[in-house]
Amino acid sequence: MADLPPASDPTRIAEVKAWLASQFDAVGKDVPEFEYTPRAVAYLHNLATLSQSKTHASSIVANDFRIKASEYRSQAARIREILENAGLAQESLQANVVSSAQVLANVANLLNIRDTELSSFLVAMGDISLRKTGVEEKRAKVQKEFKVLLDFTRKAIARLTYLKRTLAQLEDDVAPCEAQMENWNTNLRVIASKEQQYLQQHANYKAMLNRRGYTPDISHGVLVQMAEHRKELEKTTKPIMDTLRSYQDLPPDKALAALAIEDKKRQYAAAEKYLEDVLQSALATSE
Structure with a gap:
């Protein structure tokens, strides 16, 4: 504009x-x-x-x-x-001649030619034949494309039907899945609550162990090994304790008693030293 x-x-x-x-x-x-x-x-x-x-x-x-x-x-x-x-x-002119001339004129008009020469009719018919061939080729091509589109449409309809059935099945499964999800959510909330509770208990136990002087060096394996050594020491010291108890039944002799006590003290000190060495060895091994 x-x-x-x-x-x-x-x-x-x-x-x-x-x-x-x-x-x-x-x-x-x-x-x-x-x-x-x-x-x-x-x-x-x-x-x-x-x-x-x-x-x-x-x-x-x-x-x-x-x-x-x-x-x-x-x-x-x-x-x-x-x-x-x-x-x-x-x-x-006779009526049939007029009629034939009119038909010839109509055909000439239909073929879009300017005159009624035979050569013009032949050329026009050849052109129509060529156009007919082209139309047939296009028609065959269109039919082929139509078959492809028809097959594609059938497949699309089959897929659409399958998708509709799948959608209906999914819609039927919505309610059970929602119930299951609600159950899972409830369980998750319970688990989260338990997790917080256990974390708090773990922190409390850790603080308690720290107050009691617990260190990572005192592990379960070390304690088991120390218990085994304790049992061995108890087996070793039991005869000594039995001997000491037997001395209680003897008449009192101060010199012999003193010698016996000193001997047992040496044995007891040796046993304690052995226990200490075993504990130190176990701690070193765990480290």
Whole structure:
């Protein structure tokens, strides 16, 4: 669209008014009242220019058609005069001849040829034959594509049916799955609560072990090994303790008793040293 003219352009407004008056006068009506804004004037001016150019072009084509029609009428009159002079006027021809000529003319018009020469008919028939062959080839191609599309449509319908059945099955499984998910959520909440509880208990036990002086060096394996050594030491010290108890039944002899006590003390100290060495060896091995 052209640029909008200024609102005070009298030339364009006059052209628009004149064009509107001519158009509405042609149908016997008055031009309706409206405001000639710059946008309306620009639109109507472009429309008037386009209409006038098309009207001029159509008048040229119409004049050309009138000239050709006049020429065709003149040629038809000349041909009719020639036929009448040769005794071949339509009125003097037999009905079957007129009918055959009319059929020949109709066929010529159908084949879109300018004359009724045999060569023109042959060329037109050859052209129709070629077009027929092309149409048949296109028809075969379209049928092949149609078969492909039909097969694709059948497969699509089968898949759609399968998807609908699957959707229906999934919709039926929604309620049980929701119940199972709710059960899982409940179990997860319980497990989370237990986890917090166990973490708190672990922290409490760890603090308790720290207060009791527990170190990672005192492991279960070390304690088991120390218990085994304790049992061995108990087996070793049991005869000594039995001997000491037997001395209680002897008459008191201060010198012998002192010697015996000193001997047992040495044995007891040796056993304690052995236990300490075993414990130190076990701790070193665990590290």
